Amino acid sequence: MGYPHKQHPRETPILSKYFGDPEARTLAGWKARGGYKALPQALATDPVAIQNVVKESGLRGRGGAGFPCGLKWSFMKIGDGKPHYLCCNADESEPGTFKDREIMRWTPHALIEGCAIASHAIGAETCYIYIRGEFTQPIAVMEAALEEARAAGIIGPNACGSGKTINIWVHRGAGAYICGEETALMNSIEGRRGNPRIKPPFPAVAGVFGMPTTVNNVETLTAVPHILNNGAEWYKAMSLNNPKSTGSKLFSVCGNVARPGNYEVPMGFPFKEFLYDLCGGPLPGRKFKAIIPGGSSVPVITIEEAEQVKMDYEGFMEFGTMLGSGGVIIFDDAQSMPKQLARLARFYAHESCAQCTQCREGTAWMTKILERIVAGQGTFEDLDTIFELTENMTGKTICVLSDSCGAPVTSGITRFRGEFEALITGKRSSTVAVG
């Protein structure tokens, strides 16, 4: 369902089927809707067999990187005698993304089942769901659902009567975008500043508390019970474009659009039909201008480019951008691109953990230069400086926050250079409201 709007007939509601249905939040309600079928069976199945089904399904990480989920799980050496951990990444802080919030708010048990299955599949007895501190309602809903699941013996010391221990706890963040980066997330759980760690070692070798760890996004984990119930072939068959992108994907749509919300479509769905049919097109009297399709960290594309995109990992790549987290940010012809990109740069400057010089200084300078241009005090040299800065900020830091600041900005300047030049020369475009 395109919550908060009615489900569109062209959606494929698998994860989002019960968004907006408060009864789906309770254990009884969730069981009546087909929940907790996969878990008891999974607990009686060899972990490697579950890894293989997920590998076969082609499920890729929905948090942004798109790493194959089954492959990630197979890095965990079952029976190595060490405690293993699962961390569910529910730090959802990428501007434009609000799908995990709805999964947790409406279908908490779907995530619990996914977490429990994944814990078993990687040999973990403990799972932490790291939820960003601002998500007070999702935290309350998840805590209540976990309490119910524990009381019913679904999770806990003898999960579903299997004799296996699966403990799941909520760990509340405290306001830091960077904690969505998996190694920063682990540091945050350990009671440290959320600074990302240098990799290697990768989490599967030395993760949270120095032990083998897997970090998966909420949406990825929620898809797992469906894959086990319906089979890998069913999941693969949903793909409309490239066989490397399988299953359905939740896209969060926001910005200047008639019907913002979450929409679930099969991978490879035509973006043009998605934008104009499902999301209702632009606001009255306006035209779409630019789109950041995968959360604010990916390059911005023009509406003309977007109309040709097939919505999957490869489809977005073809136009120089990424599917990312599926957070679709739409700007229309009433928006100033320099102003919006300056605001985005400010986000990254605020959220930099400040470990790496390139990021700490680069994001702050990027913001200052862009804000100067927006104020009508920029020079042509400033535009060159931004590209130089971006080069120094890309691929040179511990994590990719720094790269993520440069990507939307430089792609924006490349595609909408006229708007920047108009501000520099003092000839503001008449169609652009510059604030």
Next chain:
Amino acid sequence: MSHGPSASGGSVAQPIPGHHHDEPYVPVFAPGSAPRAKLDDILTRYPTKQAGLLPALWIVQDERGWVSEHAMKEVGDVLGLTAAYVKGVVTFYTMYHQHPVGKYFIQVCTTSCCNCMGAEDVVKAFLEKTGCGELGLTSADGKYTVIEVECLGACGFATPIMVNDDFIDSVSVEKVPEILKKYA
């Protein structure tokens, strides 16, 4: 987090004038107290005591409304950490208040997705109607503090705000007076 050459403007909450940080400190985690029992229970979930730090700071903020230097020392003593270490963590995370804030702490999302839908006007309306005037300052009656916040993760419901722990989405300028009536 905020640091270095600040590009984030003045959205860090400022101390309330006249409020002293050196008032006598009453411990939060006294043995036998409810917060101590809550923390002890949380500590069973982790293999290290240090992992209880974020939860412990949340308990402090729930109890006291902010995290004072005294509280940082107390949390450090309980968890076997130095006060300096605890402060390092507190200052990293934006949600822990290092100064007392107004009775109603209002955070308005102004990142791009909300910005292009008029979030700046919502901020202005809150500053005006609460009497705060400036971001991060507390109104003279001690009731309100308004700050801009980075992405609240409800972008399709522009503009989302938080009033203390309450999350309110789809806020427009017109709705501001009605919201403030609820938090009077």
